[in-house]
Amino acid sequence: MDSRTLTILDPSGLHTRPAARFVQVASRFASRIVIRHGDRSADAKSLIALLGLTVRPDSEVTLEADGPDAAAALAALVQELAPYAVAAPGPAIAEPAVPEPAVPGPAVPTPLEP
């Protein structure tokens, strides 16, 4: 399973429009894709589930993809979220047993410049 962690920076959090685009991109891939936020998770192909996560600004989400096109799916989704979020560096491959993916170097979240 591949995973990437991002910090949502958009002042509105993961709101309807980016969430809708996110669902559309996720739906192009065969892999099962899950977005985790705190102790909750949602199917990345369901807008209702995503909005139900109520992702606030400055909070972390982790994308997990499992399937034949998992790496491509994560790359596309990170790119899709680029205007709204900052990704932790590098395509980290998470160990399934480890709750948080290893993030090399200093934590990234760069605050949005005014």
Next chain:
Amino acid sequence: MSLVLVSHSRTLVEGLRDMVAQVAGDDVRVTIAGGTEDGRLGTSAPRIAEAVRAAIGGPDDRADGVLVLLDLGSAALSLELALEELDPADRAIVTVSNAPLVEGAVMAGVQASVGASLAEVARAAAEATSIPKLPEA
């Protein structure tokens, strides 16, 4: 997949159609029926029937499913009358959603934009009933 938005107000469904287009893109056909035939607030069975037929399309662009979303009160009665006018083959591909109009239309639009079936789109709209307006405290 096509959506039909039914309301007492023409401007309400015009605005909602814009919202759906923004999240769902141009691939989802959305038709509207708002207001009476003489431009007042209200619903009109002939206008709804016209919108449903436009959503179904013709031989060249026939939709494989149509989900109808509606607002309050007599909209349901007018819709029922409109659906009675349809040919059975057309009526068979039309599902009416019990979802709240705005949330249901946006959810259904996104689901339709990813190529989902009528049943899946109807389910997405139905789930919109439970979307909280405010983030959890």
